[in-house]
Amino acid sequence: MWWVVTVVAVVVLNATYLTWLAARVDRLHARASAAASALDAHLVRRAVAAAALGEAIQVPTLALAARIALDARPEDRGAAENDLTRQLRTVVADPEAPVFAELVAVSRRVALTRQVHDDVVRDALAVRRRVPVRALGLARRHPRPGYFDVDDPSLEGAPRVPVAE
Amino acid sequence: MRVGLVCPYSFDVPGGVQLHVRDLAEALIRLGHEVSVLAPADDDEALPPYAVSAGRAVPVPYNGSVARLAFGPLSAARVRRWLGTGDFDVLHVHEPFTPSLSMLAVLSARGPVVATFHTAMTRSRAMAAAQGVLQLVSEKITGRIAVSELARKVQVEHLGGSAWQIPNGVDVARYATAVPLPGWPGEDGSIGFLGRFTEPRKGFRVLLDAYRRLAERRPATRLLVAGPGDQDEVRGGVPALVADRITFLGKVSETDKARMLRSVDIYVAPNTHGESFGMILTEAMAAGTPVVASDMDAFRRVTENGRAGALFPTGDAHALAATLARLLDAPDERTVLAARGREVAAGYDWAVLAERVLEVYATAIEATAGVVLDELPGGTW
Numbered sequence: 001m002w003w004v005v006t007v008v009a010v011v012v013l014n015a016t017y018l019t020w021l022a023a024r025v026d027r028l029h030a031r032a033s034a035a036a037s038a039l040d041a042h043l044v045r046r047a048v049a050a051a052a053l054g055e056a057i058q059v060p061t062l063a064l065a066a067r068i069a070l071d072a073r074p075e076d077r078g079a080a081e082n083d084l085t086r087q088l089r090t091v092v093a094d095p096e097a098p099v100f101a102e103l104v105a106v107s108r109r110v111a112l113t114r115q116v117h118d119d120v121v122r123d124a125l126a127v128r129r130r131v132p133v134r135a136l137g138l139a140r141r142h143p144r145p146g147y148f149d150v151d152d153p154s155l156e157g158a159p160r161v162p163v164a165e
Numbered sequence: 166m167r168v169g170l171v172c173p174y175s176f177d178v179p180g181g182v183q184l185h186v187r188d189l190a191e192a193l194i195r196l197g198h199e200v201s202v203l204a205p206a207d208d209d210e211a212l213p214p215y216a217v218s219a220g221r222a223v224p225v226p227y228n229g230s231v232a233r234l235a236f237g238p239l240s241a242a243r244v245r246r247w248l249g250t251g252d253f254d255v256l257h258v259h260e261p262f263t264p265s266l267s268m269l270a271v272l273s274a275r276g277p278v279v280a281t282f283h284t285a286m287t288r289s290r291a292m293a294a295a296q297g298v299l300q301l302v303s304e305k306i307t308g309r310i311a312v313s314e315l316a317r318k319v320q321v322e323h324l325g326g327s328a329w330q331i332p333n334g335v336d337v338a339r340y341a342t343a344v345p346l347p348g349w350p351g352e353d354g355s356i357g358f359l360g361r362f363t364e365p366r367k368g369f370r371v372l373l374d375a376y377r378r379l380a381e382r383r384p385a386t387r388l389l390v391a392g393p394g395d396q397d398e399v400r401g402g403v404p405a406l407v408a409d410r411i412t413f414l415g416k417v418s419e420t421d422k423a424r425m426l427r428s429v430d431i432y433v434a435p436n437t438h439g440e441s442f443g444m445i446l447t448e449a450m451a452a453g454t455p456v457v458a459s460d461m462d463a464f465r466r467v468t469e470n471g472r473a474g475a476l477f478p479t480g481d482a483h484a485l486a487a488t489l490a491r492l493l494d495a496p497d498e499r500t501v502l503a504a505r506g507r508e509v510a511a512g513y514d515w516a517v518l519a520e521r522v523l524e525v526y527a528t529a530i531e532a533t534a535g536v537v538l539d540e541l542p543g544g545t546w
Contacts, residue, residue, distance in 0.1 A: 028304065035532035112524060115327050116308055116532050122326075123304045 021130075022138050028124040029142035035117040039148060042110045043081060044070065046153075049103050050088055062087045078150045085153045092155050104155045111154040121145045166526065168193055169253035171244075172204040173265030176212055181333075182259055182283050184419070185312070188336055190215055192519035203247050203266060205240075219243045219266050244269045255279060255526045261302055271302050277529040279308035279522075282316045282328060308529035310522070329525055333444055334515035340423045340451035341507075346389075349428035353385030354493040357429030357454070359422065359445060363394040368435035368459060373403060374482035375435075379489055380407045386493065391417045391425045426452035430499065431492055434458040437480050443467050446474065447513045450506030455499045457488055473505035 047069040054063030065080075065087040072080035088107065092100055128139045172186040183204070190200045194215065206218040219240055244266060248256070257279045258267035271278055303326060311317035311328035320328040349355060356376065362369035369390075376388050384406075390399075391414040400408040417425060426432060432449035436459055443463040449456050450467075456474035458464035468474035475492060477484040492499055511517070 024304075031307070031533055038528065038531035041531075109524060109528070112329055112528050113531070115329060116528050119309070119326055120307065120532060126300075127304075 018132065018136070018138075021132060025127055025133055025138045025142070028120065028127050029139065029145065032117070032120045032124045032145040033142075035113070035120045036145065036148075039110070039113045039117045042106070042113050043077075046103075046106045046110050047084060049106050050084060053091070053100065053103060054087075057091070059087075059091060062091055078148070081150050081153070085151055088155060100155075107153050107155045111152060114148055114150070114153065118147050121147055166254040166523075167199045167252060168201075168526070169248065169251045169256045169270075170200060170202045171256070171258040171267045171270045172202060173258075173260050173263055173267045175205045175207070176216060177207055179419075185281075185283065185333055186259055187213065188334055188515050189519060189522065191336075192334070192515035193523075195516070196519055196523070198523075201247070201251055201253075203244065203270070205266065217247055219247070240266060241269050241273070245273050248273055255530055257281070257522075257526070258306075259283065261306065262299060268302055271305050274305060277308075277526070277533040278306045279310065279525055279529050280306045281310040281312065281331075282320055283312050284316065307533050308525040310525055331518055331521045331525075332513060334518040335444070335447050335451045335510055335513045337451040337510055337514040337516075340426060340448055340510075341453060343420070343423035343427045343452060345428040346421075346424050349389065350430050351387065353387070354383065355387045355389055355429045355431075356489060357389045357391075357425060357432045357449075358435070359391045359417075359425065359432075361392050361394055362390055362399065366436060366438050368437040368480070369399075371435040371437065371459075371480055371482045371485060372433050373399065375485035375489060376411075377403055377407055378482065378486040380410065383490070383493065386410070387412065389425065389429050390414065391422065422448070423452060426454055429454060431489060432456045433485070433489070434464060435485065436461065436464075447510050450474070450503075451510035451513075453503050453507055455492065455502035456506060457485065457492065467509065469505075469509060473509045474502060 047066045051063050051066035051070070054060065054066055065084045069077075069080040069084045085107075088103065092104070124145050127133060128144070133139055170186055170190055172183055174180055174182055176183055176187075186202060186204070190202050190213075193200050200215050202213075202216040203219050204212070204216055205220060206212050206216070207221055209218045212218060220243060248270065255277045256270060256274045258270050259281045260283055261267040261271050261280045262282075267280075271280070306326075309320060309326055309328040310331050311320055312331065312333050314330065317328045317330050320326050356372075358369060358372055360367045360369070372388075379386060388411045390396075390411060393416045396413045399411070399413075403411075414421065414425060426449050432446075432452075432454045434446055434456065438461070443466070446456050446458060446464060446467045450473065456468065458468060458474055458476055459479040460476040461479055464474075464476065465471070468476060470476075475488050477488045492502075
C-alpha cells in the first residue's frame with residue numbers, strides 16, 4: 001500500500017517540477033526573443049538617425065555606413081554596426097561639431113538594450129544546459145538564442161561616478 | 166507609468182539606500198509618474214504619502230552592521246497584496262540579493278523587474294550556499310543598475326551579470342536653496358568638514374593640522390565641523406585659542422547637512438585613503454560651496470581633475486593650509502570654482518538621473534512580455 005503512495009507522490013513531484021521547469025524555459029526564451037526584437041528596433045533607429053545626420057552635415061562615409069548597417073544580412077550585422085559606431089564616434093568627437101544629443105541618447109539606448117539582451121540570453125543558454133531540459137528536449141521548440149557580439153556602442157565617456165561611502 | 170519601488174531597509178532609520186529610494190521616488194513623481202514605495206516601517210504615520218508599510222522590521226546583523234529587515238511569511242503576504250493591487254508597469258527593487266522585501270518581491274513578480282545594487286558586497290559563503298535561490302532571483306531581473314563602479318564590478322565578477330551604471334543623485338534644489346545657519350559664513354572666512362572626524366581615513370587630522378597653521382595668521386577664520394565623534398579629544402589636541410574657534414554641530418539631519426554646507430566659504434574633504442565619501446563633494450557643489458579635496462582617484466573624478474574644485478596632495482597639511490589661505494583671499498577664484506561645481510552637480514541632479522532610470526525601465530519593459538504581477542493580466546505602457 002505504502003509503495004503506491006510513495007510512487008504517486010514521486011510522480012506528482014516530478015511532474016510539478018518539470019511543468020515549472022518548462023514554464024521557466026519558455027519564459028526565458030520569450031524574453032530573449034523580446035529583447036532581440038527591441039535591440040533590432042533600436043539599432044534601426046540609430047542607423048536611420050545616423051543616415052539623416054550624415055546627409056545633413058555632408059559626411060558621406062557616415063551616411064554610407066548607416067545604409068550598410070540597415071541592409072546588412074544577419075551574419076554581417078555585427079561588423080556593420082561596429083563600423084557605424086566608429087563613424088559616429090569620429091563625428092561626435094569633432095570639437096567643431098554641434099551637440100548631437102539625440103544621437104547620443106539613441107546610442108545609449110542601443111548600449112543598454114544590448115546589455116539587457118545579452119544578460120537574458122545568458123540566462124536562457126544556462127537553462128538550456130540543464131540535464132532535464134536537454135534530456136526531455138524542453139527547449140526544442142525555441143531557436144537557440146545568441147549573444148549580439150559588438151563593441152560598446154555608447155558615444156559618451158564612461159559616466160562619472162563618485163565612489164559611495 | 167506606474168512604478169513599484171521596494172526598499173529593503175526601514176524608512177524610520179536613516180541610511181544611504183533609504184535616501185536613494187526616497188529621492189528617486191520624489192524625482193519620478195515630479196516627472197509625472199505614479200510611484201508606490203514598499204518598505205518596512207514601525208510607524209505607518211512616519212511614512213511619506215507615496216509609501217506603504219510592509220510591517221515591522223527586525224534587526225539582523227549583516228555584513229558587519231545591523232540591518233533592519235522584514236522577511237518571512239507575513240512580509241511575503243504583504244508583498245503579494247501590494248503587487249496585486251499596484252498594477253505596476255515596472256517593479257524596481259533595491260539590493261535584491263539580501264534576504265529582504267526586495268527578494269520576496271522579485272520572487273513573486275512576473276514581468277519587468279529592475280534592480281539597483283548599492284553595496285559592493287563580496288561573495289560570501291552564505292551566498293554560495295544559496296546559489297540556486299540567487300539564480301532564480303537573478304533570472305527574474307531584466308534591468309540591472311549599479312550605483313558605483315565597485316558595485317558594478319561585483320555584479321560582473323561574482324554574480325555573472327552586467328550592470329548599467331547610474332550614480333547616486335543629489336537633490337540639487339534642496340542644497341542650493343538651504344538657508345545658512347545663523348551667523349555663518351561670516352566676514353572672516355569659514356571652513357567646513359562633515360563626517361566621523363575621529364576616523365583616521367576621513368583625514369580630519371590633516372585638516373586640523375592645516376587649520377592650526379592657518380589660524381596663526383588668520384585669527385578670525387572659523388572651522389565648522391558636523392558629524393559624530395568625541396569633540397573633547399579634538400579640542401584637547403590643539404591650543405585653546407584654536408579650539409575656541411571650532412564649532413561642532415554633532416550628528417546632523419539631512420536638512421541641517423544642507424544648511425551646514427551652505428554656511429561655509431570652503432568645504433574640505435581631506436580623506437587620506439579608502440573608499441571615500443565622493444557624494445559629499447557633489448552635495449557641497451550643489452550647495453554652491455567651493456571644495457578643496459585630497460588628490461585621490463574618486464575626488465579627481467568628481468572635481469574633473471581639479472577644474473571644479475582645488476586638489477592638494479593627499480595627507481599634506483602644509484599644502485592644504487596654503488591652498489586654503491590662497492582661496493580665502495581670492496573671492497573671485499572661489500566664485501569660479503563654485504560655478505563649475507554647480508555645473509558638475511547638475512549632472513548628478515536626480516531630475517537628470519531619474520530620466521536615465523526611466524530608460525532602464527523602458528528597456529526592461531520591452532525585453533519582457535507581460536505585467537509585473539503574479540496572475541493578473543493586462544499590462545499597459
